[in-house]
């Protein structure tokens with residue numbers, strides 16, 4: 001191990017929660033929900049098991065918000081009915097019983113939606129612009145979305161509020177608004193997908209307005225002692241090579257606006273945490289640190305003790321995606337500084353099958 005510190009197994013105070021270590025399981029969609037929009041039992045059990053395996057934070061997959069247009073993949077989970085709330089309660093309890101905290105992530109897919117799996121079959125986005133690449137799940141182009149009206153915007157915000165109410169009723173310790181990866185919130189933030197000429201487009205302050213309205217609206221229904229987090233990235237799952245923010249200054253101004261919101265932490269999602277950001281000599285997390293006092297969670301190719309300690313030089317908590325998905329012994333092996341593998345996306349495709357994970 002390099003001399004890059006020894007932070008990973010130290011506690012961290014996140015608002016009123018004391019985390020036993022700096023290790024979190026990143027949010028990972030599994031598409032196992034079927035007709036009920038409740039994940040398969042083994043998918044729910046997996047989350048509890050990862051808490052038992054030693055992670056201090058366990059994220060759910062991203063749940064979808066409103067019923068009309070939010071869904072982008074088949075089998076995604078929702079939490080707006082009593083049956084759905086009841087299905088998540090034992091998961092939350094199971095995670096909490098290990099001393100870990102349970103965080104529900106939620107999002108709207110926007111132009112990355114899939115009209116056929118949405119009851120109203122709508123596809124909406126800030127502007128009528130489709131991603132350049134094909135939808136990998138269908139092998140066909142993404143359809144051009146409808147430009148959202150003010151009514152749509154208000155309705156979508158309400159969808160976030162209703163889903164957050166479900167998460168609160170299920171007892172989650174925290175709720176994360178997914179503003180990353182090129183989904184709806186990210187589409188509003190980026191000039192690449194937002195060419196609006198009203199109050200929601202143009203300047204970075206205008207493109208940020210939708211995020212602001214969501215965060216303000218959901219905070220009102222989250223008890224003060226629970227966490228509200230926000231996830232942000234400069235990359236999207238479609239058109240991955242595109243920089244969603246124009247430059248470091250634009251990223252930093254969004255971070256500053258987020259820092260003025262009633263949120264408790266920022267989750268920075270990178271493709272590779274070691275990469276330099278924009279035209280700077282800083283990584284994305286270093287750049288973020290210079291613009292906020294909020295606690296930072298960091299993710300992206302952090303897979304062994306050395307990369308985790310390195311990541312913690314400019315972050316407070318590290319999130320493991322594929323490594324947490326595929327390796328139940330991750331935390332123990334991080335403790336002993338074992339020789340760990342950096343898993344590929346192909347390795348992770350098992351997430352979308354009905355094979356139970358270890």
Ligand SMILES: Cc1cc2nc3c(=O)[nH]c(=O)nc-3n(C[C@H](O)[C@H](O)[C@H](O)COP(=O)(O)O)c2cc1C
Nearest residue numbers: 026027028029061062299300301320321322348351
């Ligand atoms: C199967 C799978 C599903 C994912 N689903 C989500 C998701 O629902 N929400 C999200 O923010 N990120 C999602 N991600 C991205 C991960 O949270 C993480 O950012 C990414 O895997 C990079 O971290 P890693 O290099 O440790 O794997 C997913 C990743 C995988 C592999």
